[in-house]
Amino acid sequence: MYDEMSQLKNLLELIEEPSDINLDPEEKKAAQVERLFNMLFEEHEEHAKIVADQLNKSVEEIRSLPYSEFRKVANDLGVADSLLFKIPRLNRPRTFMSPKDKISSKLFEGVLPPGTNKAEIAMENKKSTKELSAFVSVDFDMLPNIHSSQEITAYDREVHDAIVSLYVDGENEYITNQMVYRTMTGDPTAKLTDKNRTEIDNSIRKCSMTRISIESSPQEAAVYGMQTMKYEGNLLYTKVVTGVQSGHINEWIYIMEQPILYRYATSKGQLSRTDINLLNTPVNKNAETLMLQGYLLRRIEAMKHPKYNKSYNILYDTIFKHLKIEAATSGALRKKHSKLRDTIKKILDDWIEKGFIVGYKNNSDKGKSKSLSIIIK
Known part of the structure; x- marks a missing residue:
């Protein structure tokens, strides 16, 4: 049997591949199942041959078995756990968390121009006698045009903040589109439609491929006791994990680290926390x-x-x-x-x-x- 680290390794190897991007949902599922089966047989080819001989079948015949029979073969191989990933139970967050700093607000309002040129954002209060600035750039170069508009929208903010809430307050590393939607709505029983799923998918992909750089001026950095202060990275770092569970193809979104805007807002004490039931x-x-x-x-x-x-x-x-x-x-x-x-x-x-x-x-x-x-x- 695989130990926990081996299961995690296999799980992360089954991320969505770039070639899947142009496939329709059924073709995508078929490609992912094929990769799953290939991985199993590559790692256990010798065992597969032994079982094939016992069943008077070729390895190729075993590879083409229906899932229920394939699962039986996997049990005989002693590798069934590699097909049923142990995803931790998903926790519903109690609070909805949203960065409320100026940069997050301007980003999701669509007023930060894309490109390598840095926009200067005034960070001081209106009554302040000091001029405090931050220099921000947003890079959309990685965005595939066929999936997303070349801008960050108000809807992306709702998806982003739901993921922050699930990751930080809910302590979930693995999440689903269903959980993102239920967090956005505040309804623990909300049903996800195909349209909802597509919108959330596109938003997560967009945030995962959008890079932001936030560099404080020396004057603003000094407010926080630093000489320089810079945040740079993608809005989200994610991997899409696909696995067979109870005969069905399921997807999870693996959040690899704390979202950059959450870290930035927290460092400035500008994070909003709201009872999630208010969203329902x-x-x-x-x-x-x-x-x-x-x-x-x-x-x-x-x-x-x-x-x-x-x-x-x-x-x-x-x-x-x-x-x-x-x-x-x-x-x-x-x-x-x-x-x-x-x-x-x-x-x-x-x-x-x-x-x-x-x-x-x-x-x-x-x-x-x-x-x-x-x-x-």
Whole structure:
């Protein structure tokens, strides 16, 4: 039998290969099963020959057996554990964690231009007499055009933060798309659709192939008692692990290390932590509503900070701009806006019941809804 380290080694060898990228799901599964079988027979060819002789079959015949029979042969070989990877039980995080520093916010708002040229970000508070800067560059060169847009989006932020929550608070190294979706929605029983799966897959791939460099100016580094300070790396470091479990092909996402934006935000004390049950609101959780809910959550979390001294109003136009709402006609656009305002009301009503906010007020001008006033206390 394999020991734990051998199982882990085999597990990591079965990562998705670049050649899989152009395959449809069924072809991809077939290719992964073939690699799995090949690995088994390469490592146990002598045993396979012995069993083949006992069963009066050729090794090739054994290789082509249905999974149930193949599993029996694997048991006879004494290597069944290599086909059923021991993935630790997945833990649901109790808190939803989100970096709230300026760089994370600007990155996911899409205002950091791609390329090697570094953008200068002012890091000081408005009342500060010192100028503190950070220089940031984002590299999308590794992104495959056929899978992702050449930008980081608000939806990517929700996926990224769900992974941070699963990895840090849930202490999961191995996660699934289902768990990412359930963390984003706050619903432990949420069902993952094919559309959800594709969106999450593309977002994880994008974050795993996007590199960021954050270099503090000497003045900002000095605030933290350092002469220089630089963070550089991919937004996520992941491997896709494929295995046969109970006759089915399953995939896990292996998170290899703490996400860079989590480490950066933590070093600056700018990490938001929210009870994950607040995300379990009574609205349909598609990509648009997930981005909407995430935006509202971050805005209200900021308002609840003891030192918050800005407006408690949220403009509807700002929300629509954040979501990049578009429509073919002005009538269709008004209909979308109206539907989103209804969704906002459902979310906020739920947060009142849960004690997250005291209330809210809809502000209108000439009969047209303009903004929301959030009542914190």
